[in-house]
Amino acid sequence: GKNIELNFLTYDSRNLPDFAEGVSSQLEKIGIKVNVKKTDADTEWNMLVAGEYDLLNTNWMTVQDGDPYGYLDNWYGKSNANYCGYKNDEYDKIYEALSTEMNEEKRKDMIEKLQQILIDDAAVMIHGYYNSNMSSNKSVTGANISVADYYWITTAIKPAK
Structure with a gap:
C-alpha cells in the first residue's frame, strides 16, 4: 500500500x-x-x-592481479569495503576459507560458489563486460592491452625508432 x-x-x-x-x-x-x-x-x-x-x-576492475579475492571483499560481512551492507553467513564462511586456500582448483570452486551466492541473493546486477580494441602500426611501440586494465595510454607508448 x-x-x-x-x-x-x-x-x-x-x-x-x-x-x-x-x-x-x-x-x-x-x-x-x-x-x-x-x-x-x-x-x-x-x-x-x-x-x-x-x-x-x-x-570496477574485478581481477587486477588475476584473482578476484580482493574484489569479492566488497560483499564480505566484516569488510570495510562492504558499502552496501550485504550480509550472508555462508558467503562469509567461504570467503574466510578462501583467504588461506592455495590449491587453484579449490579456489576456483570457492570463487564460483561465492559468485553464485551473490547471484542467488541478487546482491549485484552485472550489466556486462566491455570489449576493448587498440590499434596501432609499426610506427608505434609499447601499445599493449592488458586484459584486466582499461588505462591504456601510458608512458610506455612511444614512436618507433
Missing part, C-alpha cells in the same frame, strides 16, 4: 547513465519510481562510501 521511490546514483562512464535509465524504466513498469541522479565519479564514490544511495552503478 505504500509507493516506492528510489534514488539511482550514477556518473558518466562507460554508458553507466544509460544503464541507470534502463533499470529505471524497467522498475517504473512495475510501479517503482526511480529518480536517476547523474553526478561526477568522485561525488558518487563519496556517496557510496557514506551509504547515501538507494541504487548505484559503477565500473
Whole structure:
C-alpha cells in the first residue's frame, strides 16, 4: 500500500547513465519510481562510501592481479569495503576459507560458489563486460592491452625508432 521511490546514483562512464535509465524504466513498469541522479565519479564514490544511495552503478576492475579475492571483499560481512551492507553467513564462511586456500582448483570452486551466492541473493546486477580494441602500426611501440586494465595510454607508448 505504500509507493516506492528510489534514488539511482550514477556518473558518466562507460554508458553507466544509460544503464541507470534502463533499470529505471524497467522498475517504473512495475510501479517503482526511480529518480536517476547523474553526478561526477568522485561525488558518487563519496556517496557510496557514506551509504547515501538507494541504487548505484559503477565500473570496477574485478581481477587486477588475476584473482578476484580482493574484489569479492566488497560483499564480505566484516569488510570495510562492504558499502552496501550485504550480509550472508555462508558467503562469509567461504570467503574466510578462501583467504588461506592455495590449491587453484579449490579456489576456483570457492570463487564460483561465492559468485553464485551473490547471484542467488541478487546482491549485484552485472550489466556486462566491455570489449576493448587498440590499434596501432609499426610506427608505434609499447601499445599493449592488458586484459584486466582499461588505462591504456601510458608512458610506455612511444614512436618507433
